[in-house]
Amino acid sequence: MLKSKDLLGIKDLSTDEINIILDTASSFKDVLKRDIKKVPTLRGRTVVNLFYEPSTRTRTSFEVASKRLSTDVINFSVSTSAVVKGEAIIDTALTVQALGADIIIVRHASSGVPHLLARKLEASVINAGDGMNEHPTQALLDAFTMKEKKGRIDGLKVAIVGDIAHSRVAKSNIYCLKKLGASVRLVGPPTLVPDVIGQLGVDTYYDMNRGIKGVDVVMMLRIQRERQGTGFIPSTDEYFKNWGLNTERLALANDDAIVMHPGPMNRGIEITSQVADGARSVILEQVTNGIAVRMAVLYLLAGARK
Amino acid sequence: MRGKVFLCHMSKKLLDKKEINRALARISHEIIERSKGGEDLCLVGIQRGGVYIAERLARKISEAEKTEVPLGSLDISFYRDDLRIRAQPVVSRTEIDFDVTGKNVILVDDVLYTGRSIRAAMDAIFDIGRPSSVQLAVLIDRGHRDLPIRADYVGKNIPTSMGERVDVLLEEDGHEDSVQLSVKDAGAEDAEK
Secondary structure, three states, X not given: OOOOOOEOOOOXXXXXXXXXXXXXXXXXXXXXXXXXXXXOOOOOOEXXXXXXXXXXXXXXXXXXXXXXXXXXXXXXXXXXXXXXXXXXXXXXXXXXXXXXXXXXXXXXXXXXXXXXXXXXXXXXXXXXXXXXXXXXXXXXXXXXXXXXXXXXOOOOEEEEEOOOOOOHHHXXXXXXXXXXXXXXXXXXXXXXXXXXXXXXXXXXXXXXXXXXXXXXXXXXXXOOHHHEOOOOEOOHHHHHHHHOEOHHHHOOOOOOOEEEOOOOOOEOOOEOHHHHOOOOEOHHHHHHXXXXXXHHHHHHHXXXXX | OOOOOOOOOOOEEEEOHHHHHHXXXXXXXXXXXXXXXXXXXXXXXXXXXXXXXXXXXXXXXXXXXXXXXXXXXXXXXXXXXXXXXXXXXXXXXXXXXXXXXXXXXXXXEEEEOOOHHHHHHHHHXXXXXXXXXXXEEEEEEOOOOOOOOOOOEEEEEOOOOOOEEEXXXXXXXXXXXXXXXXXXXXXXXXXXX
16 A cells, blocks of 8 residues: 555655555556446545646646546646736645535646645645656556566666656656666766656666667657757757667667657657657557546545545 | 454454355355346455455356356445544455346345444445345344344344444455454444544
């Protein structure tokens, strides 16, 4: 069972807790394959999506997961709320709690916001991405997908390619994969793969061809176009030439390697359409698995002892 | 009712291996008789205690009737009514690889007590399909129902007090087959209900 009422990051989870979430998620995946894709488990509970950053897929995924568990889910739209009038985050969250929220799902551009709310609120808080810190449910759904496709995570070679420095997805994945016994390689330009990350027990490669040689999983990250011309990458064309994933490069990985991407993808910048839509891509399955994993997290947190 | 079983000093054996076997043999014949050897028959064991009992019943029915009986397992975690009251049990898998619609489903559990698990199991099965009928087979009926639920097939009725616990121990779990009655220790109430 989970020790905490909140899910703030993978860093705080034990290996056992991660495995409980993944096992529970596989039962929920069975539910999603049925004609009736809904269970009454959390009937009467209220889930609030409190997103301070734009998000379509994560917010929708949490919304679908909440509905499949029979909760009432409310999307608190920040741009139309009192937030634009300058309401403090903590006041907004306390208001949402007073409205009856049992679980609050938070995304914010500043690291640590979910942790602050978790301390102040009785409701469970789920971190749906905080600044450059963590995005735990993404790492859990990635691990779930790897386990489903490869049968195990222990001993897998995983290359995470792209903008590691600014990526909460990468951070959560590194914690998660290390706890589950995978060996992790970080691949990208030196400006985007900082040395400090090497201290997490991972290998760093600046050469893409060497970096993905012999790996079981290639996880591509999104290159934000805004980074272009800021000194991090020279141009998107040049980035693609050096670190983009195409069919020829993918051939360097193991024959049965899978290709992952948390979305949204920039086709032609970090990945070609041929690879993204190819037989080894599990990108859409990641989306489906995200619902099952988020159902598992909601279910386990709802029953956690407070 | 499975998992870690600590038999305290006061435990008393209610059924031994032979008696369990006889009870299941009788139930299997009653099922065959009442379903008239029906082709629509299928067995669904409730996780976790009912699964091995269902397997044993299916084997006996298959041997007697010389036909394979569809067998599945049902996890009821997502249908329980006590999520707020206690920590969740570890979720097991529901594995029913046949269509239950139109079938005569026999739900199987080891011990019938409050009836809440059976209520949950019926909700769960109807989310999977629409059986033409649902019946209930249990190895032990210990009484103390909270709901209007009764078993169609009972291995043994055992009057108990609510301060007692009943453990069905099976070879499949690494025990010697037996049914044990013991006094519940203070902390065990949670795990029992």
